[in-house]
Amino acid sequence: MRIEDVYALPGRGVGVTGRLPAGTALTGRAWLLGPDGSRPVAVAVAGVERFRRCFAEDDGRGEAVGVLLTGAAAHEVDRGMLLCTDD
Numbered sequence: 819m820r821i822e823d824v825y826a827l828p829g830r831g832v833g834v835t836g837r838l839p840a841g842t843a844l845t846g847r848a849w850l851l852g853p854d855g856s857r858p859v860a861v862a863v864a865g866v867e868r869f870r871r872c873f874a875e876d877d878g879r880g881e882a883v884g885v886l887l888t889g890a891a892a893h894e895v896d897r898g899m900l901l902c903t904d905d
Contacts, residue, residue, distance in 0.1 A: 819901045826892035835884045851901055861889040
C-alpha cells in the first residue's frame with residue numbers, strides 16, 4: 819500500500835491512509851515500512867478503518883483505508899512510502 823497521508827496520534831501511534839491494492843490488512847501482524855533510503859522498518863498494524871468503520875481485517879482491494887501503526891514515529895513516515903508484508 820502506498821501511503822497518501824500521515825497523522826500523528828499521540829498515545830496511539832501513527833495513522834496512515836492509502837489504497838489497498840491487493841491482499842488483506844490484518845491487525846496484529848508485522849508489516850514492513852519503506853523505502854526511506856535504508857532498509858525497511860518493521861511495524862505492527864494496530865487497527866484498520868474503512869468508511870469510518872473499524873475492522874480486525876480488511877480485504878477491500880482498491881478501497882481507501884486508514885491504518886493505525888505502532889513501532890514507528892510520525893516523523894519517520896512520509897507520503898509515498900510503501901507499507902507491505904514480507905510475503
